Amino acid sequence: TDYLKLLHEKESNARAYSRHFPLVIRKAQGIRITDTEGREFYDCLAGAGTLALGHNHETVVNAIREMLDQQIPLHTLDLATPLKISFMQELFSMLPEEMRDTSRIQFCGPTGADAVEAAIKLVKHATGGKSILAFSGGYHGSTQATMSMSGNLSKKEQLQSLLPDVHFLPFPYEYRCPFGVGEGMTARLSAQYIENLLHDCESGIAAPCGVIVETVQGEGGAIPADLEWLRELRRITAERRIPLIIDEVQTGIGRTGRMFSFEHAGIVPDVIICSKAVGGSLPMSVVIYKEELDQWKPGAHTGTFRGNQLGMAAGLATLRYIREHNVLHNVKLRSEQFMTRLQALKARFAEIGDVRGRGLMIGVEIVNPQGGKDRLGHYLQYGELASVIQQQCFRNGLIVELGGRHSAVVRFLPPLNITEKEADEVLAIFEQSVAEAVA
Ligand code: PMP
Numbered sequence: 001t002d003y004l005k006l007l008h009e010k011e012s013n014a015r016a017y018s019r020h021f022p023l024v025i026r027k028a029q030g031i032r033i034t035d036t037e038g039r040e041f042y043d044c045l046a047g048a049g050t051l052a053l054g055h056n057h058e059t060v061v062n063a064i065r066e067m068l069d070q071q072i073p074l075h076t077l078d079l080a081t082p083l084k085i086s087f088m089q090e091l092f093s094m095l096p097e098e099m100r101d102t103s104r105i106q107f108c109g110p111t112g113a114d115a116v117e118a119a120i121k122l123v124k125h126a127t128g129g130k131s132i133l134a135f136s137g138g139y140h141g142s143t144q145a146t147m148s149m150s151g152n153l154s155k156k157e158q159l160q161s162l163l164p165d166v167h168f169l170p171f172p173y174e175y176r177c178p179f180g181v182g183e184g185m186t187a188r189l190s191a192q193y194i195e196n197l198l199h200d201c202e203s204g205i206a207a208p209c210g211v212i213v214e215t216v217q218g219e220g221g222a223i224p225a226d227l228e229w230l231r232e233l234r235r236i237t238a239e240r241r242i243p244l245i246i247d248e249v250q251t252g253i254g255r256t257g258r259m260f261s262f263e264h265a266g267i268v269p270d271v272i273i274c275s276k277a278v279g280g281s282l283p284m285s286v287v288i289y290k291e292e293l294d295q296w297k298p299g300a301h302t303g304t305f306r307g308n309q310l311g312m313a314a315g316l317a318t319l320r321y322i323r324e325h326n327v328l329h330n331v332k333l334r335s336e337q338f339m340t341r342l343q344a345l346k347a348r349f350a351e352i353g354d355v356r357g358r359g360l361m362i363g364v365e366i367v368n369p370q371g372g373k374d375r376l377g378h379y380l381q382y383g384e385l386a387s388v389i390q391q392q393c394f395r396n397g398l399i400v401e402l403g404g405r406h407s408a409v410v411r412f413l414p415p416l417n418i419t420e421k422e423a424d425e426v427l428a429i430f431e432q433s434v435a436e437a438v439a
Contacts, residue, residue: 003036017045020390021399028055031415031422033399042398042426044414049218049250049361052277052318052327054415060280063317064310076307078107087312090319091278094259095288098268104291107306110283112249112275113141118301119271119287120145120210123243125296129209131165131201133194133242137173137405139219140212140247149212151220152405167208169194171217172229175354175365176405177376187229195236202240210243210271215261215358218250221404222356222363222411230265243270243293249285253277254322254416256359257331264358280314327416331359334423338362338412341427351438353379362412365404381408385437392433398426 003024011018023035031054033041046054053060072083092100106122108115120132134140134149141147147156148163151171156162170178172187179189201208215230217223237244246269251261253274262269270293275285283305322328339355342364346352353367366386367379374380383406390410393400401411414426 020402021394030054030057031418031426040397041394042414042422042429044412044426045399045401046413046415047281048276048401049255049413050276050279051281052253052255052416053280053321054417055281057318057321057417059317059321060314063280063313067309067313072309072313074309075305076309077304078307081309081312083309083312083316084307087316087319090316091286091288094319094323096260096263096268099288099290102291103288104294106287106289106301108275108285108287108301109303110279110285110305110308110311111141112247112273112285113143113146114303115249115273115275115285115287116140116146116149116212116247117143119212119245119273119289120149121301122287122289122293122296123210123245123271125300126293127207127209127241127243129207129242131167131208132163133167133169133197133208133211135171135213135217136168136178137171137217137220137223138212138214138247139217140249167197169197169211171213171220171223172226173217173220173223174226175223175356175376175378176374181376187226187232191229191232191236194233198236198240198242208242210245211237212245212247214247214251215265216251216256216361218361218411218413219403221365221409222361223404224256224356224358224361227265230262230267234265234267234269243289245269245271245273247273249273249275250413251358251361253319254328254331254359255361255413257328257335258359259322259328261358277318278315279308279311280316280318282308282311282314284308284311284315322416325417330418331416334414334418334420335359335362337420337423338427341431345431345434349434349438350379351382351385351434353381357412360412360414360416360418363403363409364412366408366410381406383408386410389434389437392437393430396429396433396436398429398433400430 026036108118136151138151140149170190172190177186271289342355350369354365368382386408403409
């Protein structure tokens with residue numbers, strides 16, 4: 001409590017997670033966190049999706065230890081080490097085959113937002129285009145430019161003069177369709193809208209430098225994009241030679257059950273943005289892109305902390321472990337386990353409006369059965385209740401994140417190697433917490 005008091009008095013008002021979860025972490029292993037009071041928690045926030053193998057996985061910890069023993073420099077700017085080369089080779093080997101020989105990589109600063117910024121600069125250099133097309137509900141970071149491209153307006157209302165020339169396109173959020181029509185049609189109408197808009201842009205007015213999209217919106221509320229829609233988006237952008245940038249910061253490195261989430265749709269983007277899990281728990285980000293986009297000149301994009309060797313060691317260990325232990329198969333099985341049990345819960349509680357996800361990026365949308373309905377006949381989002389459920393989960397030993405409009409979506413982002421037993425226990429706590437919250 002003394003620690004918490006100090007944090008409350010001295011830490012910025014902008015702090016986020018520590019507001020929801022009043023705990024001071026003493027140690028963590030796998031999916032488990034222990035706080036300074038000896039309480040234990042299941043961590044289904046997992047560094048907002050960063051901890052692919054959970055906390056302190058021995059493979060990751062050993063890789064860091066070995067690196068220190070070998071006196072590999074901790075800081076190298078852009079200079080090479082054999083470790084950096086091994087990391088690049090491993091990451092490239094995981095790309096779809098058609099990208100392996102024709103892609104380049106740019107190491108960026110420590111955060112996802114750093115890489116998003118780099119990706120936008122890259123395509124601006126390459127195309128000469130000015131405007132950016134992004135999606136309603138999307139999230140790309142908290143810097144000024146990345147915020148400009150994020151579709152959540154509430155966080156922007158105090159900030160004037162963000163990046164101009166960002167156009168928002170409708171994301172195929174089937175459950176709350178922006179066009180007020182039912183399943184299937186949402187994606188088709190969204191694709192049609194995008195095609196019309198890009199057709200208008202061909203006149204040269206505010207020609208776009210790229211389209212940036214998440215294949216599953218994370219912060220937006222765990223909303224998977226329809227795969228046919230993604231294929232349409234690829235077709236429409238390819239026909240107009242507009243770079244398609246896929247933000248894999250949260251979805252990438254196995255989170256959705258494929259190494260990169262766009263693989264589900266069988267498409268190949270022009271630019272991929274990776275962070276979070278790519279550094280195996282440590283701060284790192286990269287942009288991978290088609291070599292013809294490499295039009296910027298030496299020094300066009302600099303940065304001091306782009307050579308995080310610790311991140312490369314931890315990232316390399318994580319990538320190898322995922323490949324060698326078939327972690328993607330576990331993601332598939334555990335995803336089915338979560339979805340089955342959560343769907344059953346939806347049938348039990350009217351307060352659960354929707355259960356959705358891809359792989360281990362799962363969302364439960366909380367609604368108000370006593371309130372009004374939207375145009376599709378669905379009850380409206382109920383952020384207050386979602387928050388009560390989140391707090392109840394916390395009291396019962398489970399950490400989950402909220403996302404989406406009105407923060408009404410409870411999000412599960414467990415480590416990718418979560419076991420069947422752990423998933424069962426997490427789901428039991430969630431079930432109990434929902435029952436207590438609605439009682
Ligand atoms: N893009 C996506 C899809 C994200 O989910 C996030 C972080 N939640 C970011 C970008 C920004 O990453 P960072 O917080 O490391 O800047």
